[in-house]
Amino acid sequence: xxxxxxxxxxxxxxxxxxxxxxxxxxxxxxxxxxxxxxxxxxxxxxxxxxxxxxxxxxxxxxxxxxxxxxxxxxxxxxxxxxxxxxxxxxxxxxxxxxxxxxxxxxxxxxxxxxxxxxxxxxxxxxxxxxxxxxxxxxxxxxxxxxxxxxxxxxxxxxxxxxxxxxxxxxxxxxxxxxxxxxxxxxxxxxxxxxxxxxxxxxxxxxxxxxxxxxxxxxxxxxxxxxxxxxxx
Amino acid sequence: xxxxxxxxxxxxxxxxxxxxxxxxxxxxxxxxxxxxxxxxxxxxxxxxxxxxxxxxxxxxxxxxxxxxxxxxxxxxxxxxxxxxxxxxxxxxxxxxxxxxxxxxxxxxxxxxxxxxxxxxxxxxxxxxxxxxxxxxxxxxxxxxxxxxxxxxxxxxxxxxxxxxxxxxxxxxxxxxxxxxxxxxxxxxxxxxxxxxxxxxxxxxxxxxxxxxxxxxxxxxxxxxxxxxxxxxxxxxxxxxxxxxxxxxxxxxxxxxxxxxxxxxxxxxxxxxxxxxxxxxxxxxxxxxx
Amino acid sequence: xxxxxxxxxxxxxxxxxxxxxxxxxxxxxxxxxxxxxxxxxxxxxxxxxxxxxxxxxxxxxxxxxxxxxxxxxxxxxxxxxxxxxxxxxxxxxxxxxxxxxxxxxxxxxxxxxxxxxxxxxxxxxxxxxxxxxxxxxxxxxxxxxxxxxxxxxxxxxxxxxxxxxxxxxxxxxxxxxxxxxxxxxxxxxxxxxxxxxxxxxxxxxxxxxxxxxxxxxxxxxxxxxxxxxxxxxxxxxxxxxxxxxxx
Numbered sequence: 001x002x003x004x005x006x007x008x009x010x011x012x013x014x015x016x017x018x019x020x021x022x023x024x025x026x027x028x029x030x031x032x033x034x035x036x037x038x039x040x041x042x043x044x045x046x047x048x049x050x051x052x053x054x055x056x057x058x059x060x061x062x063x064x065x066x067x068x069x070x071x072x073x074x075x076x077x078x079x080x081x082x083x084x085x086x087x088x089x090x091x092x093x094x095x096x097x098x099x100x101x102x103x104x105x106x107x108x109x110x111x112x113x114x115x116x117x118x119x120x121x122x123x124x125x126x127x128x129x130x131x132x133x134x135x136x137x138x139x140x141x142x143x144x145x146x147x148x149x150x151x152x153x154x155x156x157x158x159x160x161x162x163x164x165x166x167x168x169x170x171x172x173x174x175x176x177x178x179x180x181x182x183x184x185x186x187x188x189x190x191x192x193x194x195x196x197x198x199x200x201x202x203x204x205x206x207x208x209x210x211x212x213x214x215x216x217x218x219x220x221x222x223x224x225x226x227x228x229x230x231x232x
Numbered sequence: 233x234x235x236x237x238x239x240x241x242x243x244x245x246x247x248x249x250x251x252x253x254x255x256x257x258x259x260x261x262x263x264x265x266x267x268x269x270x271x272x273x274x275x276x277x278x279x280x281x282x283x284x285x286x287x288x289x290x291x292x293x294x295x296x297x298x299x300x301x302x303x304x305x306x307x308x309x310x311x312x313x314x315x316x317x318x319x320x321x322x323x324x325x326x327x328x329x330x331x332x333x334x335x336x337x338x339x340x341x342x343x344x345x346x347x348x349x350x351x352x353x354x355x356x357x358x359x360x361x362x363x364x365x366x367x368x369x370x371x372x373x374x375x376x377x378x379x380x381x382x383x384x385x386x387x388x389x390x391x392x393x394x395x396x397x398x399x400x401x402x403x404x405x406x407x408x409x410x411x412x413x414x415x416x417x418x419x420x421x422x423x424x425x426x427x428x429x430x431x432x433x434x435x436x437x438x439x440x441x442x443x444x445x446x447x448x449x450x451x452x453x454x455x456x457x458x459x460x461x462x463x464x465x466x467x468x469x470x471x472x473x474x475x476x477x478x479x480x481x482x483x484x485x486x487x488x489x490x491x492x493x494x495x496x497x498x499x500x501x502x503x504x505x506x507x508x509x510x511x512x513x514x515x516x517x518x519x520x521x
Numbered sequence: 522x523x524x525x526x527x528x529x530x531x532x533x534x535x536x537x538x539x540x541x542x543x544x545x546x547x548x549x550x551x552x553x554x555x556x557x558x559x560x561x562x563x564x565x566x567x568x569x570x571x572x573x574x575x576x577x578x579x580x581x582x583x584x585x586x587x588x589x590x591x592x593x594x595x596x597x598x599x600x601x602x603x604x605x606x607x608x609x610x611x612x613x614x615x616x617x618x619x620x621x622x623x624x625x626x627x628x629x630x631x632x633x634x635x636x637x638x639x640x641x642x643x644x645x646x647x648x649x650x651x652x653x654x655x656x657x658x659x660x661x662x663x664x665x666x667x668x669x670x671x672x673x674x675x676x677x678x679x680x681x682x683x684x685x686x687x688x689x690x691x692x693x694x695x696x697x698x699x700x701x702x703x704x705x706x707x708x709x710x711x712x713x714x715x716x717x718x719x720x721x722x723x724x725x726x727x728x729x730x731x732x733x734x735x736x737x738x739x740x741x742x743x744x745x746x747x748x749x750x751x752x753x754x755x756x757x758x759x760x761x762x763x764x765x766x767x768x
Contacts, residue, residue: 086323086325087323087324087325087479087481087482088323088324088325088479092481093481095277095481097325098279098308098310127610129606129608129610130610132569132574132604132606133604133606133610135574135599136572136574136599136602136603136604136680137603137622137623137626137670137674138596138599138600138603138623138626138627138674139626140596140626143626147612147622150612150613150614151612151613179308179309179310180311181308181309181310182293182309184306184308194287194288196425196426197284197288197422197423197424197425197426198288198425198447198448199425199428199429199447199448199450199451199452201451
């Protein structure tokens with residue numbers, strides 16, 4: 001209990017005193033997570049819409065893999081990316097291992113299936129009749145798509161939020177492919193692990209509050225976007 | 233209408249990301265200015281694979297910035313167990329290694345995977361155990377103490393992660409011809425810090441390096457040092473370059489500089505001075521050849 | 522008079538089963554054409570083919586005497602028609618937004634849209650609902666919005682697939698009465714699929730009976746109802762047991 005209060009105090013202290021290192025780590029966390037989820041959204045949304053609205057051979061198998069991907073353990077994603085980026089690996093020439101880019105890659109790998117699958121689920125529930133009706137109203141393909149996206153705004157934002165939750169909570173992959181390098185790839189989750197192993201529970205706790213606040217802020221923003229302007 | 237709103241949101245997010253990228257850049261240059269380095273070409277990158285003890289003690293947070301400043305190098309420190317660090321060296325995934333398991337290191341050097349092998353510093357291993365000391369071990373003879381622990385089946389917590397400390401522990405068991413197994417032998421598979429915490433919770437004995445112990449003692453009030461000082465407990469750190477002839481992507485230029493930096497007398501003074509203020513004693517001692 | 526839409530030897534097949542086999546069929550300007558038949562006879566499929574919303578398996582469809590290439594229906598042609606189904610299928614948004622959507626998709630100026638929507642809200646007697654969310658309407662209100670949404674684009678042909686069949690009786694007759702007045706004023710050509718003799722009898726002036734994917738009889742509604750032929754008698758007489766014609 002005492003530790004908890006100390007942790008909160010320390011967190012407030014760290015934020016108010018403008019600790020450069022903490023600020024840099026938080027900023028990097030935000031940056032890496034936002035870029036990851038943004039890319040996941042840009043790929044996963046169209047892919048999910050496509051899979052949700054079309055029927056083709058092999059679609060179910062593809063969906064199965066994507067759904068398995070939803071449960072992909074981050075350390076497995078981390079391991080794959082690590083092997084891909086090793087100097088001796090297929091992408092070794094890019095020297096991306098232990099860089100923020102590597103973390104972004106791993107985070108995309110764990111969040112893309114979530115965004116894709118949840119988007120697909122939402123679009124799959126649109127009835128044939130609704131599609132027919134929209135077409136009959138004189139919509140072009142693009143206009144139909146826009147109408148559907150508007151209709152499914154809530155589900156789409158939920159998919160993005162779920163992906164973001166995965167990304168910001170993720171530590172195993174970030175540790176493995178990022179290496180927790182100070183000023184370069186050290187993000188909040190990996191710092192927390194490190195501080196715990198150093199025995200600095202107070203700092204770890206303080207950082208955990210910062211991480212939670214960050215997650216809360218982003219999720220609140222998305223929720224606001226999701227829930228506003230609902231006409232009764 | 234809603235489409236417009238959508239694009240506004242996406243656009244705002246993109247701007248945020250872009251500004252985020254921009255900001256780190258300025259942060260980096262600001263940091264560079266602060267260090268007052270000469271107008272610099274882009275720094276080269278070097279990967280240092282090392283043990284968790286050097287990072288968790290905080291020593292590298294002092295040494296690495298010194299080296300970076302002097303040589304315009306960006307050091308990527310990957311703190312893992314000694315076993316993994318040596319493996320990274322063997323595979324050419326690191327440029328320079330700082331580790332503490334002489335027997336395993338020797339194999340890597342003999343196989344030609346590492347060159348420029350230099351002794352850097354030492355500290356010592358200690359055996360810590362519960363304050364009640366149920367096995368009644370003491371003194372400076374670690375082998376006798378291990379035998380006693382096995383006989384009394386007192387809880388022993390092992391790193392179990394192929395680290396230098398784990399290798400050291402296994403070496404002692406082997407020397408005494410004991411195969412540690414059973415309920416009393418707990419393997420955590422974690423770093424030193426976590427393993428110490430497990431030992432504190434389970435009231436077990438644990439072999440640790442002194443630096444990590446000193447750094448964590450404040451959280452471990454159920455534990456105390458029970459065995460220390462014997463010659464078998466010496467914990468020696470070596471630095472070495474990954475052999476550039478075996479892997480073409482290895483940055484041997486900076487790795488060589490790092491080896492030289494570590495055995496430089498100025499650096500050696502810093503090493504011995506480190507920790508004195510906080511703990512009243514050195515965590516590592518000069519020990520070049 | 523020249524037909525608006527003409528079917529020539531149209532067949533529709535699904536999994537080797539023939540759903541529709543129509544050698545010849547026409548929609549003429551100004552008529553209110555009913556399509557009636559037992560469940561699964563192919564009424565809705567015929568409607569979709571006529572509205573260019575479903576591809577035929579064989580045969581050709583002509584619009585004003587011109588063959589329209591299969592699977593390549595010009596957008597302008599699709600936009601000459603509109604459709605209202607049994608389910609209102611309204612979108613999450615205001616009633617105003619729902620009724621306006623056909624015009625929005627056709628990129629009409631905002632001012633025009635506003636005026637037109639106001640006009641059609643008024644005609645259907647739902648002006649007071651304009652700002653309500655369309656998903657929270659009663660069945661009758663929703664169907665009024667659905668019909669207004671279809672009528673506002675002033676279609677050359679309005680296609681209706683059982684738009685009244687899910688409504689309770691008092692709501693149904695009130696809406697049908699209003700609708701009949703509106704469509705007669707607008708002089709819109711309409712094709713109306715229903716299985717309900719009362720609705721058909723009240724609204725349509727020509728009737729086609731379809732059984733097993735084939736048009737068995739067609740002609741002026743009263744004549745078909747009074748003189749079923751051998752193929753349609755069993756179906757129509759079932760109805761007439763419960764609904765003796767009083768015309």
